[in-house]
Amino acid sequence: MNQETCWGVIKLTIVTTSGKEREFTYESFSADKGEKNVIKYTAPVRVKGQATLMLNNADDIWAYYPRTDRIRKLATHAKKQKMQGSDFTYEDMGSGNSFVTDFDTERLDDEKTEGYSCYKIVLRQNKEGSSNYAKIVMRVIKDNFVPVVIDYYDEDDPEICKKRLTQSDIKNVDSIPTPMKMVMHNNLDDTDTKLEIIKCKYNIHIDKSRFTQRGFYR
DSSP: OOOSEEEEEEEEEEEOTTOOEEEEEEEEEEETTTTEEEEEEEESGGGTTOEEEEETTTTEEEEEETTTTEEEEOOGGGGGSBSTTSSOBHHHHHOTTHHHHHEEEEEOOOEEETTEEEEEEEEEEOTTOOOSEEEEEEEEETTTOOEEEEEEEESSOTTOEEEEEEEEEEEEETTEEEEEEEEEEETTTTEEEEEEEEEEEESOOOOGGGGSTTTTTO
């Protein structure tokens, strides 16, 4: 489960099919157990100062562009779009704990995954859900309840596994088991996006103004 608040500095690396890499660094803020999220880019120079505000589990998204000093409200379907062309969608980054209400869960047979004894859980989208995924299959480490592998299945064809997220380098941050490295593999495009947590703090004070249209890019 997401914590009440979280702050971090993240390095995002996009790896294309040719092996070419593009790197971004951003500062991340979240509140209300991930229901509110802000991403503010610090590098490279061409995106420095760009920011994204995601509210209501990424159902409402605003983007700020420093070159024009303008804020733009993104379309409703934007949550299903790729963030900076990566293999992570806005939904992946900003949906918080919506899987609790938007999916029905079923426990399958336990598995050994990535060297860990894991619970295997399938989440199927229910009638209230608005996810880009028909179902999600998680392998959750029994000892610390960290999902070590997550498979995402197509919204229109639940037999197609679109992506797989693998989490590793688990460390205790503020007494919370935290995967410091993540890789999202896109099975359809054969591309990878890596996330590395450089700094992270949980349950700290983050001013409410950070999650407003006037404050998210400052």
